[in-house]
Amino acid sequence: DAGITQSPRHKVTETGTPVTLRCHQTENHRYMYWYRQDPGHGLRLIHYSYGVKDTDKGEVSDGYSVSRSKTEDFLLTLESATSSQTSVYFCAISESRAGNTIYFGEGSWLTVV
Amino acid sequence: QQQVKQSPQSLIVQKGGISIINCAYENTAFDYFPWYQQFPGKGPALLIAIRPDVSEKKEGRFTISFNKSAKQFSLHIMDSQPGDSATYFCAATMVGSSNTGKLIFGQGTTLQVKP
Numbered sequence: 001d002a003g004i005t006q007s008p009r010h011k012v013t014e015t016g017t018p019v020t021l022r023c024h025q026t027e028n029h030r031y032m033y034w035y036r037q038d039p040g041h042g043l044r045l046i047h048y049s050y051g052v053k054d055t056d057k058g059e060v061s062d063g064y065s066v067s068r069s070k071t072e073d074f075l076l077t078l079e080s081a082t083s084s085q086t087s088v089y090f091c092a093i094s095e096s097r098a099g100n101t102i103y104f105g106e107g108s109w110l111t112v113v
Numbered sequence: 114q115q116q117v118k119q120s121p122q123s124l125i126v127q128k129g130g131i132s133i134i135n136c137a138y139e140n141t142a143f144d145y146f147p148w149y150q151q152f153p154g155k156g157p158a159l160l161i162a163i164r165p166d167v168s169e170k171k172e173g174r175f176t177i178s179f180n181k182s183a184k185q186f187s188l189h190i191m192d193s194q195p196g197d198s199a200t201y202f203c204a205a206t207m208v209g210s211s212n213t214g215k216l217i218f219g220q221g222t223t224l225q226v227k228p
Contacts, residue, residue: 004156031214033214033215040122040220041220042117042119042202042218042219042220042221043157043202043216043218044218045215045216048214048215058215059115090156090157092156094214096214101214102159102214102216103158103159104149104156104157104158105156106154106155106156107154107155107156
């Protein structure tokens, strides 16, 4: 398994509070991604990073921000959590930008009440 | 045009049977089509993938059939086993210099293989 650790794995938070999810990799891969998984939608890209301090938006980025200060860590922040952000969040890493070598972490279950 | 549509949403197959999951896409710029397998509580894992220059790819009991003109591709699981029970996602992306590995996923199919 690719060395990807997501934390926390499970979290319940209240509407309006900030939440940060962490993705840590030990593979030294350049590319990192945050996806969310919802029933009926598959996985959708939130944000991605193509290097330290280099990030860009995915298809569902509203309400989320990211930061990558080190190669190994990619943080996803919900500035003010809403119930619509209740989801399972997956971090993924890739050695190349080709899109054919992507490995996923085990997910972070977030419930916003 | 970025969507990938997957069907069926759920599938029940008897052990030893053939499981078939279908996907359709619109964007003709897509040139890499992976399938992911996901077990409960785990992240998706790459199962098999195909490029549009071939019509079929087989790896063990898993086969992808690709129809470029119809913009459709499908996953066939031969001799389905209870251990194959999982959620399957098709995906598409563009493997090019301007791409950054962004996968577009189908909605997912939950497969149950009955003993």
